Amino acid sequence: MAKAAKPKAATKSKAKAAAKSKMAVKSDVRVFSVDTRFQKMARREGGIPRDKAIEQAQNEIREVKSHFDSWFAGELKVFVRLIKKVEGAKAGKDWIKTANFHSHQLRDSATTLGFELLAFIAGSLCRILDSRPTMCLRGNTGAPAFAANQRHPLLSGRLPLSARRVISRVPPCLCNDRLIRRFGFARSNIVTDARGRTGPRTRNESNCTNNPDQ
Amino acid sequence: MNLRDLVILIADPSSYLSMLIHSMLRGFGSNKVLQVRNSMGVFHALTAQRIDLLICDALLPVHGGLQLTQAIRSKKGNEHRTIPILMMISDSRASTVKQARDAGANMVIAKPLSAASLYDRLTWIAFNPRKFVDTATYFGPDRRFKIEGYAGGVGRRKGDKVTEVAQKISPALAQDDIDSLFTAVRSGQD
Numbered sequence: 197m198a199k200a201a202k203p204k205a206a207t208k209s210k211a212k213a214a215a216k217s218k219m220a221v222k223s224d225v226r227v228f229s230v231d232t233r234f235q236k237m238a239r240r241e242g243g244i245p246r247d248k249a250i251e252q253a254q255n256e257i258r259e260v261k262s263h264f265d266s267w268f269a270g271e272l273k274v275f276v277r278l279i280k281k282v283e284g285a286k287a288g289k290d291w292i293k294t295a296n297f298h299s300h301q302l303r304d305s306a307t308t309l310g311f312e313l314l315a316f317i318a319g320s321l322c323r324i325l326d327s328r329p330t331m332c333l334r335g336n337t338g339a340p341a342f343a344a345n346q347r348h349p350l351l352s353g354r355l356p357l358s359a360r361r362v363i364s365r366v367p368p369c370l371c372n373d374r375l376i377r378r379f380g381f382a383r384s385n386i387v388t389d390a391r392g393r394t395g396p397r398t399r400n401e402s403n404c405t406n407n408p409d410q
Numbered sequence: 411m412n413l414r415d416l417v418i419l420i421a422d423p424s425s426y427l428s429m430l431i432h433s434m435l436r437g438f439g440s441n442k443v444l445q446v447r448n449s450m451g452v453f454h455a456l457t458a459q460r461i462d463l464l465i466c467d468a469l470l471p472v473h474g475g476l477q478l479t480q481a482i483r484s485k486k487g488n489e490h491r492t493i494p495i496l497m498m499i500s501d502s503r504a505s506t507v508k509q510a511r512d513a514g515a516n517m518v519i520a521k522p523l524s525a526a527s528l529y530d531r532l533t534w535i536a537f538n539p540r541k542f543v544d545t546a547t548y549f550g551p552d553r554r555f556k557i558e559g560y561a562g563g564v565g566r567r568k569g570d571k572v573t574e575v576a577q578k579i580s581p582a583l584a585q586d587d588i589d590s591l592f593t594a595v596r597s598g599q600d
């Protein structure tokens with residue numbers, strides 16, 4: 197009995213201590229109002245009404261638009277240089293970070309300025325780069341070479357069969373010779389699975405009926 | 411909203427995007443805007459002069475906007491500890507927004523920005539001030555935007571009152587009543 201009572205007492209004291217510490221933490225909490233200078237000043241009278249402010253801002257943006265071409269040319273140069281480096285296997289480990297940064301910049305500025313096509317292209321590039329490490333598509337930037345360089349397990353055909361539901365063939369524009377040589381398969385033997393991952397077609401997939409190309 | 415004579419600091423690694431935000435703020439009537447490209451620049455600006463609002467990118471080099479916000483909020487005795495911070499994020503996933511909120515940002519805005527969204531966020535910060543909470547693990551604006559009841563009906567704070575939320579039984583109006591309202595409006599009646 198005495199043995200059983202001891203642990204009970206110990207747990208009680210522990211619970212008490214925990215409650216005490218909780219109380220201490222609660223008493224340390226401070227909630228207070230702050231009226232910052234921004235809030236005071238922004239609430240002054242004489243401000244610009246919303247509609248007028250937005251219209252003025254859009255006019256200002258239109259003026260900045262004139263600098264866009266030169267900035268865009270600079271961004272493209274950065275991209276071209278980066279792609280060359282990656283294709284030549286000279287790029288650093290953080291090349292994807294750099295590419296992501298520039299593609300986001302392009303998307304954000306193009307969207308704000310209303311360049312819809314550029315925003316769409318840059319947005320697609322952002323999505324592709326964001327979806328790495330499963331990325332193995334290139335669009336028009338030579339990314340299959342990147343993908344092949346990455347040596348990702350998904351690319352080496354080690355994907356479990358259950359996950360390899362074939363949806364469609366990889367479009368020819370997304371394959372390059374290097375990728376094909378690496379796997380030693382014909383282009384039509386490289387497939388994407390349900391998650392958009394690419395790899396060589398396995399025997400089971402050759403008989404797969406949900407492939408629209410078969 | 412009157413932004414005249416307020417010192418606004420834009421911290422964004424992209425010079426062109428900074429210029430775009432600057433031009434928007436000019437349109438809103440702001441006349442004192444500073445720009446920096448990294449977190450070190452933010453610290454320099456904060457020590458050199460009084461800043462009234464910080465518009466900061468979440469991926470700001472070197473430390474990142476979230477860490478920068480945490481650093482500003484956590485430093486005791488820092489006169490800029492309660493500065494309003496508007497965090498710009500490139501991906502608007504719930505987890506990223508939560509991280510920004512937990513770091514102590516007053517408001518989050520998703521990139522790409524539009525003039526309207528930026529104006530609305532600034533108005534929100536100016537006209538809907540929230541109390542500050544100082545705990546052992548967090549310092550920043552109250553992370554509760556609205557209270558829709560607590561788990562088990564009891565809040566975790568001393569000041570939380572027991573909320574009684576009525577059980578939802580059925581729609582307040584029957585479908586026929588709703589339809590008749592719409593037909594009345596369509597036919598031009600009140």
